[in-house]
Amino acid sequence: MTIYRIEELVFGVEDRAACARFHADAGLDPVVLDGEGPDGEGDADVFTTPEGQRIILKSIGDPSLPPPAEAGSGLREIVWGVGDRAGLDRIAGDLARDRAVQVDGEGVVHSRDETGFGIAFRLRRERQVATEPLPRVNSVRQVQRWNDPPLLPGTRPRPVRIVHLALNIPKAGHREAIDFYLRRLRFRATDDIADTGTFMQCEGDVEHHNFFLCHRPDSAGINHFALEMRHFDQLIERGNHMVSCGWRESRVLGRHLLGSNLYRFFASPAGGRLEFACDMDRMDKDFPTRRWDRNPGHHIWTLKSSGIGAEGRNG
Numbered sequence: 058m059t060i061y062r063i064e065e066l067v068f069g070v071e072d073r074a075a076c077a078r079f080h081a082d083a084g085l086d087p088v089v090l091d092g093e094g095p096d097g098e099g100d101a102d103v104f105t106t107p108e109g110q111r112i113i114l115k116s117i118g119d120p121s122l123p124p125p126a127e128a129g130s131g132l133r134e135i136v137w138g139v140g141d142r143a144g145l146d147r148i149a150g151d152l153a154r155d156r157a158v159q160v161d162g163e164g165v166v167h168s169r170d171e172t173g174f175g176i177a178f179r180l181r182r183e184r185q186v187a188t189e190p191l192p193r194v195n196s197v198r199q200v201q202r203w204n205d206p207p208l209l210p211g212t213r214p215r216p217v218r219i220v221h222l223a224l225n226i227p228k229a230g231h232r233e234a235i236d237f238y239l240r241r242l243r244f245r246a247t248d249d250i251a252d253t254g255t256f257m258q259c260e261g262d263v264e265h266h267n268f269f270l271c272h273r274p275d276s277a278g279i280n281h282f283a284l285e286m287r288h289f290d291q292l293i294e295r296g297n298h299m300v301s302c303g304w305r306e307s308r309v310l311g312r313h314l315l316g317s318n319l320y321r322f323f324a325s326p327a328g329g330r331l332e333f334a335c336d337m338d339r340m341d342k343d344f345p346t347r348r349w350d351r352n353p354g355h356h357i358w359t360l361k362s363s364g365i366g367a368e369g370r371n372g
C-alpha cells in the first residue's frame with residue numbers, strides 16, 4: 058500500500074479566474090479534459106506539473122467537492138498517489154473499519170482524515186521528467202565550469218513537481234490526527250516538534266517531508282503547498298516572475314532550518330500560500346525521527362535588505 062507522492066490537490070475557490078491565472082503564472086501547464094478546461098467553461102480548471110501531478114480548481118459551491126475544513130477558498134481534497142491496485146484495495150479496507158469510504162468510477166478511494174480534510178487515493182500517474190544537469194559552481198581552487206557561463210539569461214524556469222503540503226490542524230486531538238498518517242498510512246516522521254507539529258515523509262519518497270501537520274495556529278485549513286524548482290537560480294527567477302505578474306510575496310526569501318529547503322512564498326487566491334522550494338534534505342529509512350520539545354527555529358537565514366530600489370542600486 059505504498060504511498061509515493063501527492064497526486065492531486067483539489068481546491069474549492071471563490072474566484073476561479075484569478076486562481077487559474079495564479080497557477081499558470083507559477084509555471085504549471087493547463088490540462089484540457091472532456092467538458093472541462095482552463096477557459097472556465099467546464100467544471101474545473103486543471104493544471105499539471107511535468108511529473109503529472111494535478112492542481113484542480115473548482116467553484117466553492119461545487120456539489121462534487123468534499124465539505125470544507127475552513128471557510129472561504131481552500132483545499133478540499135488531498136489525493137495521494139499509490140503504486141498499485143492491491144495497495145488501493147488495502148487502504149480502502151483499512152479505512153472502512155472506522156470511517157465512510159467511497160470508491161468512484163475511476164477506482165479512486167475517497168474518505169476523510171481525523172481533522173475532516175477530504176483524502177483520496179489513486180494510482181500514481183507514470184510520468185518522469187528528463188533530468189537536465191544542474192549548473193556547476195565555481196569557487197577558489199574548486200572550478201567546475203571552464204569557459205562557460207552558468208545560465209542563459211531570460212529563461213523562465215518551470216517547477217518540476219508538487220513536493221510537499223502543509224496543513225494546519227487544531228491543537229485538540231492533534232496527536233490522533235498525526236498518528237492517523239503515521240500508523241494507518243505508513244508515513245514516517247522526520248521531525249516531531251511538540252509545540253508545533255510533525256514533518257512526515259511518504260513511504261515511497263525520500264524528501265525530508267512531503268507532508269507537515271502544524272497545530273501551532275490551532276485551526277484547520279491549508280497552510281501551503283510547495284512546488285519544487287531544480288535549483289536556486291530557478292527559484293529566484295520564477296519568484297521574480299510571480300512578482301512581475303502582481304502576486305504578493307508573503308515571506309522573505311530564506312532557507313528553512315528543518316528540511317533545509319530554500320523558499321519563496323506567495324499568498325494564493327486559492328487559500329493559504331504557495332511555496333517555491335529547492336535543495337531540500339533527503340532522508341532514507343535509517344534516519345531516526347528527531348524529537349523536539351520546542352521549535353528549534355524557522356530558518357537558517359532570511360534575506361535582509363537595506364532598502365535598495367527596484368533598479369538594484371542605491372546611489
Ligand SMILES: [Fe+2]
Pocket residue numbers: 221223281282283332334
Ligand atoms: Fe514548505
